[in-house]
Amino acid sequence: MKFNTIKRAGRSHFVDMGPIRLRQPFPTQHIEMIDPFVLLHHYGPYKISETNNPFDLGPHPHRGFEPVTFLIQGEQLHRDSLGNESVVKAGDVQWTTAGRGIIHAEGPTKEFVKNEGTLEGIQLWLNLPAEKKMIQPNYQHEKYEDFNVITSEDQKINIRIIAGELENTYGRIKTQTAVNAFMIDAKKDGEISIPYDKSHLGLLYLLNGKVIVNGVEALELDKNQLMEFQQDGEGISIKAEANSKLLFLSGEPIKEAVATYGPYVMNSQTELLEAMRDYQMGKMGFLPAN
Template sequence: MKLNTIKTIGRSDFVNMGPIQLRQPIPTQHINNIDPFILLHHYGPYDISEQNNPFDLGPHPHRGFEPITFLIEGEQFHRDSLGNESVVKAGDVQWTTAGRGIIHAEAPTKDFVKKGGTLEGIQLWLNLPAEKKMIEANYQHVKNEDFRVVSSDDGKINIQIIAGELDGVYGRIQTQTSVNAFILDVEVGGTFNINVPDSHQSTIYLLKGDVSINDSETLKLNKNQLIAFNQDGEGFSIKGNEASKLLFISGNPFNEPVTTYGPYVMNTQTEIMEAMRDYQMGKMGFLPAN
């Protein structure tokens, strides 16, 4: 395999978002976005209890992209203006296509808050191309046990195929564009070569642990946690230096202008103004506070 060379190595520093602190590897001062991915938030691990529950996101709108949650640990309750209500548990993925507009709310479940525990996850914003920004909104929730898995020959790396395809194994999520999303669980000494379509921009992000990429760069918590690759090879190699968990994402870049404001991702400032107006007029639906 011809390995993709490394384009960018990024940190995952903490930022403040209201009452909570979370890691934000995309965007940063050095990385605006990795087309088609607009934002990556790594939240937690938080110790949730009745005395401490900062991660309660009330109803808020989105338009023009796909907000995706990979829940690593804990339990969240999702509800939205389409009428969906679901309990998302550790390992589950919720993939929302905001399209022309959706309002949703997320919070740890009441039972989880009462018994207490650790909450951790990834919030990823996947852009939609201009021709699909105003499609009907949709919501997908796939449980951890329903995802297919690709394993290394030594059994020390297991790759959960969330969306897209790896080695002939396909994800359960139906996507609007050509995109891959995998969760990797890596044991010490495990090695694997991951194939990446040459049309995709690709990125790997470390949630915990220590791994070597292409036998040349190391990803380690609180140091470098993200690598973006050039589109000049067939994939990359990974080796576990300790027990690790990572998110791999790749997709066809759109090469379109991107304009963002709060919860909206559009192509022009005029479209942002239209989104704000449509939300205020109730065109994105309605979701009560409780």
């Protein structure tokens, strides 16, 4: 297999989002987005208790993209204006298609806060093409134990197929665009190659541990935590130098103008103004505060 060249490797710096301190590998000063991925947040690990609960996000709107949560540790309650209410647990994934508009709220469950625990997750914003920005909103919640898993020959790496396809094994999430999302758990010295479509832009994000990528460069927490790849090969390889957890993403670039403001991802400033107006007029539905 010809490996995709590493386009860049960078740190995932901390940013403050109100009371929440989290890592934001992109967007940054140097990376506007990695088409079709608009934003990646790595929140936690936070010690949650009744006196410390910064991650309780009340009702807020989205339009024009797909906000996705990969929950690593803890427990969150999701509610939305479509009437969905579900408890998302460690290893679960919630995949929201905001489309023309949805209002949702999420935060640790009351029981989790009362009993105290650690909360950690990934929030990903996946763009929608212009033709799908105003589709009907939708919500998918898939449980950790239900995902299909690929195991390396040495039995040291498990790849959970969230969305897309790997070695004719498919994800449970139904996607609006051509995209792969794999959660990788690697034990020390485990090795595996991950092929993916040449039309995709690929990236690898390290949550913890240390791996060697394509046999040449280390991906290590607080040093090179995010890698973006060129579209010049057939996939990538990883070898774990320590027990590690990674998120692999790839997608076909949409190659359209992107305009963002707050919780909206559209194609123009006019569309952003329309989104704000529609939210204020109640056209995205209603969700009461908890």
